[in-house]
Amino acid sequence: MDTSPAGPGPAFRGGEAEGSLAPVERRLRLSMMSGVLALAVLVLAIKAVAWWLTGSRGLFSDAIESVANVVTGGFAVFTAWWAGRPPDASHPYGHGRLEEFSAGFEGLVLFLAGIGIVREALPHLVDPAPLVRLEDGIGLALVAGALNGVVGTALVLRGRRLGAPVLTGEGVHLLSDTLTTAGVVVGLVLVRATGMPWIDTLVALLVGAAILASGVRLLAAAGRRLLDRQEAPLIGRLAAALERRRRPERIEIHLLRARRTGAVVMVDFHLTLPRYWSLERVHEEQHELATELIEELGEPAEILVHPDPCTPALCARCAVEPCPVRAAPATVRETWDPSRLVGHRAPDEPDACLMAQREASRRVSEARAGSRAARK
Structure with missing residues (x-):
């Protein structure tokens, strides 16, 4: 009987033999992200029309966030296609790490959009412009917010079930967009009731700050995953x-x-x-x-x-x-x-294999350092 210990076992993979997502699930992810991109374009058009009709800085800030949705949505479609590919000789661990970059890219876009909105809105806080056709703007904003809310909720639930940060990130982004749209609508209602247009500019500043904070959170979450934080x-x-x-x-x-x-x-x-x-x-x-x-x-x-x-x-x-x-x-x-x-x-019994590998690595590192020093 062979009593020698075995070496490291092979990697056992769930799903397909290649260790990737099943084809049906890959197609589902890609179709969902394509749908998000189409939604982003539609919502951007609605918000742009609402801003054009009213001149609202709040609706302008909301439209800028939708621009970010279109940019990140396009990258997310590419990510959903690439990350679902099976491992190959060049990428033996698969291509899923791109999803973390996608979430980080989305965070960066939101961060920059938030800074841009705040910078653009500040001058109008002192000298706000009058607003027109508020009823039309409010109605269009409500339609856009409802669309984002429904799709965002579906993406978050699906992303958490699949453990897919790109889906979850897009869903959180859309829900954040829904909340900011709701804030803009409240601001427009207050402007209509009080006749004070500076309220709209104040709402735009708050929207910009919220978008900036959302970008920071997504960047931090993506960074933790890229650094393999436990x-x-x-x-x-x-x-x-x-x-x-x-x-x-x-x-x-x-x-x-x-x-x-x-x-x-x-x-x-x-x-x-x-x-x-x-x-x-x-x-x-x-x-x-x-x-x-x-x-x-x-x-x-x-x-x-x-x-x-x-x-x-x-x-x-x-x-x-x-x-x-x-x-x-x-x-x-x-x-x-x-x-x-x-x-x-055990606390007093470090793993022998790990300690041997670390000791070997230390010796190699010292030898390389010595070799470099000798060449100098």
């Missing part, structure tokens, strides 16, 4: 799934890591198994656990399991019976909570 909710879901699928033979899990690449969740962790198992049995256990974890997540994922052999130090935490190599009775059962799974096997 998502606490995702780690919590993974820990709960691993706890539910726990077996005595799955002695211990450590160094759990996860990130998203578009709609695909990338997960890797170290799994401690009995050291007397054969390579074939270790591989079967890796495959089974990875498949179970994808089913628990309920979304496309790639799971990389690194098997580690058990050591005598783990006997107290191991419930495998009968065990031909047990050195001590089982006395402890730890809960697989997130804080436990993301760390090393």
Whole structure:
């Protein structure tokens, strides 16, 4: 019997064999983003007409946001097409990371639009122009807001279900547009009731500030994902799934890591198994656990399991019976909570594989630095 530990297991992928989204889902994403772009063009036309009829600075700021919607909507259509492509030789992890750039691009466009609106509206706060045909402008704004509200809500719900930041970002953007349109309408109603046109300019400044803040939030969220910041909710879901699928033979899990690449969740962790198992049995256990974890997540994922052999130090935490190599009775059962799974096997027992890789990297780095210094 082969008792040597296995190397890192293959990445197990949900969805198609290529690890990408199913063709139906890819087409759905693309059609949704194309619909968003068409909606953005229609809403922009409605708001532009409303601004042209009334001369309202508030409606002008709302129309500028719709210009941003058209620009980012066009990029989002390209993103939905490109990010859904299967992995290839040049992009073995797939193309989903482009979705993070798309969300960041949208945030940048909103940020710049907000600054432009504030800059344009400030002079009119002191010398506001009279407004005309307010009833027509209010009616058109309400139609535009209703369209954005319905589509934005649908996109947010769909994006969260698919784990697609490009869809969620577009949905949040449209809902933000709906709220700002509502604010503009309230401002126009107040102008009509009071005869004070400066209220409209004040609303335009508030709209610009809101758009700017929305852009900052989207930029920050995209930055966190691009920097692979650990998502606490995702780690919590993974820990709960691993706890539910726990077996005595799955002695211990450590160094759990996860990130998203578009709609695909990338997960890797170290799994401690009995050291007397054969390579074939270790591989079967890796495959089974990875498949179970994808089913628990309920979304496309790639799971990389690194098997580690058990050591005598783990006997107290191991419930495998009968065990031909047990050195001590089982006395402890730890809960697989997130804080436990993301760390090393034990506080005083850093992972040997990881430490060996880091030590090798350190030596290589020192050798390269020495070589550069010698050439100088």
